[in-house]
Amino acid sequence: MEEKKFDVQSLIGFLLIGGILIWMLYNNSFENEQDPSQEKTTEQVEDIPTTPAAQVEEIPKGQQDSAALAQTQRQLGSFGYSATLPSATNNTTTVSNDLLELKIDNKGGYISEARLTQFKTYDSIPVYLIKDGNASFNLTFTTSDGRILNTNDLFFEPTVTESGENQVISMKLKVSETEFLEYRYVLKPGEYMMDFSIRSQGLSDVINPSNEIKLDWDLKGYRHAKSLSYENQYTELIFEYDDGEDDYLGQGDLKEDEATSVTYVAYKQHFFTSILLTDTPFSRGKFTSRNLVQDEDIDTIYTKAFSTTLPLQLKGGELNYNMNWYYGPTDYKILNDYDRNLDEIVPLGWGIFGWINKFIFIPFFAFLATFLPNYGLAIIVLTIVVRIVLSPVTYKSYLAQAKMKVLRPEINELNEKYKDNPMKKQQETMKLQNKAGASPLSGCLPALMQIPVFYALFQFFPSAFQLRHKGFLWADDLSSYDTIAELPFSIPFYGDHVSLFPILASIAIFVYMMMTTGQTMSQNQQPGMPNMKFIMYLSPIFMLFFFNNYASGLSLYYFTSNLITIGIMLVIKYAIIDEEKIHAKIQENKKKPKKQGKFAKKMQDMMEQAEQQQKNKKK
Incomplete structure (x- = not known):
């Protein structure tokens, strides 16, 4: 590294x-x-390809019976059960506190919209870190019967509960009522940071342990500032690895890097940042940053496209990762107060300057x-x-x-x-x-x-x-x-x-x-x-x-x-x-007689020697 x-x-x-x-x-x-909901860029950003997987067909209401179950099971195997549930629709679950408003899709179980309620862009538009499909979060895994599936294609069942003042959103991708893959979000009042966990129950015979489970997190950063070029200079991917070391991809049309023992990945958009943190380090990570601004008169919506690939490890045939999401300002005080080395995301300079x-x-x-x-x-x-x-x-x-x-x-x-x-x-x-x-x-x-x-x-x-x-x-x-x-x-x-x-x-x-x-x-x-x-x-x-x-x-x-x-x-x-x-x-x-310093004395001696050598050459 x-x-x-x-x-x-x-x-x-x-x-x-x-x-x-x-x-x-x-x-x-x-x-x-510009406003992201109104403007469109003329250049299309290539999506990072994922492993080909079975595609899910939404089951119309009234047809969720045994025949429908058989049809989806032919497509998805054991996970066909999830497509027959009432939640197998493109609905969203909305939760918010005084700082964040989040929308989580049934399909894929990931956040489809993240809005910072306290801030506006340069042209008075609400600040969105996620909106209109600019981000994705996907697990790719292989089932015991050889199917390769992507969670982005599958339907999760949402449940919203409260734990004290915290809002808990459980998104379950079900094989049965007692067997599932769960994304669990915990949104706390007055916090940009929320708890997030990925765990499975009863899937040890469903997921093939010999094939690696791959986590892909992609995001295209929206423009928020008046000067696109200036904002883009401070938009970059930062990651922490190997027990507290941190690094970044820097600037360029395409930058790539890899690291081991990854503990967080941050997509910094100058003054706003999306961060994925984990208590259990990922064994390795691959990171990509692609510049989306080739012509400032045309490319006015996005700054950079970020992509991260991380492997997930099964323990006893099950997944169990405790993580966090941060969607908020790149504010040194806020990030430093979490005491998780997030202050390194703020570019204060290296060494003595920092x-x-x-x-x-x-x-x-x-x-x-x-x-x-x-x-x-x-x-x-x-x-x-x-x-x-x-x-x-x-x-x-x-x-x-x-x-x-x-x-x-x-x-x-x-x-x-x-x-x-x-x-x-x-x-x-x-x-x-x-x-x-x-x-x-x-x-x-x-x-x-x-x-x-x-x-x-x-x-x-x-x-x-x-x-x-x-x-x-x-x-x-x-x-x-x-x-x-x-x-x-x-x-x-x-x-x-x-x-x-x-x-x-x-x-x-x-x-x-x-x-x-x-x-x-x-x-x-x-x-x-x-x-x-x-x-x-x-x-x-x-x-x-x-x-x-x-x-x-x-x-x-x-x-x-x-x-x-x-x-x-x-x-x-x-x-x-x-x-x-x-x-x-x-x-x-x-x-006054002045004592000559060692350095000055050495320099004088060297000059005298050089002068003597010149005299000797002339003789």
Whole structure:
């Protein structure tokens, strides 16, 4: 099994953040030197084929007698009994609590409709995870007389009872009144998670134990968000295996994977998720994800098609699996409270980035939301606090830049003096920096320290369920893009609309770069180094295009962050940093004997050896 890897948006985000920060590193180094019920897609999605099985013919009322039983038994063997019962019709059983409304079909015994009652789509349509045949749940098994049957073709008998405040729905596929295969659903009040079990009674002589029972669960994810492409980036299949390990299929037209000891499978549709969990791990699982969006103007209903195949094991000739279904929001708090590793479904970043989100940003943002009247204000306050906390790092980085600026005349003299001896020039420059206490690394390291925070927030805002359908200023939904103008055409990689927050963020980044490096960038451009002037212009443009379809909450954060950083830099430059004092301090440091560090000493020795080798070659 492969290690958990970057997905596309994470990699792009990481590169973007790196592009924005690379100028900081270079600056120091060069100083040295639609509605689903109404719309239809034009492309048909191929169904994953199942094993050919006997087809069930519905028995008309009045003909459910011994002759009918004989007819269905010829088709279905012992399970012909189920087709003669009054329940052998395409009726549904409806149950609901304050969060979910479910419809379960007699035919197949599975949920034919799952609606989240508390939420609407971007165009004010109720949120359905299952509707109009977009999902199926099927067991394929072989009977003792050699018939291959699919539960999707067979009729279950429903019974609804109550156990305290819980609603219990029993769906029985009967061989007789005392012999059956049962799906048992338990819907609890105030819960998105329900108990689900598959068990059999008296079927040890009916089901052939030598042939594997196969469970197939398929679902095509409905579109729920305004930006289809953005929602699709966060729509993926996640699974847990091997005692708590988790992985995902990622993006692509067709992705497949396999795992052993599977404990849950989740079909995440960005902000809403369908999950099948089991107490008894499945011995193995096969997973498939197929992208259904090839043309956003045509493929407007679905995002991806997911498929999972799992084997079921008989124990004593019977089935007995205790499981759960979850149909609900991809909300970190809700999923984490179940204490079943479901928080991994929320893409908060790997390693340290995820830890920063889980233990710092999520709790703090939730705290801000308890007393601030608007989530937009919560984003601004969060950004202010982050920038204040990081201000010492910003100060150290700027101080390093100021020291290198003061040393620039002396470094230029060394460059001119040793222009024909690059090795000696580098060696003397390092000596000067060491004496002055102005190592370029002192400016690079603070910039690198900020990357985990920036990347963690890049993951946090697109995954923050609480931002969904929450407006701020001109943005009506902080979890989606804001729109100030609709374009009569679509620009590649940009879209058919204009978002203002990305524009403001791009301008702020450009101003910040001009303040810190723009004035000296051209004259200090060194051969062999990246064209930083090009990067300075490219980064804001890239952000403008990349974030035009992203969550406006994320763009609001970047705009606010860079605006605050500009303010902090102005305060540092004009109220804190005094270049004359820095120059005097450097001259004082140069007079003092300074102990050379091991690393610097090793680097100097290596340069001296290389210089000596060059001299020997010339002799």
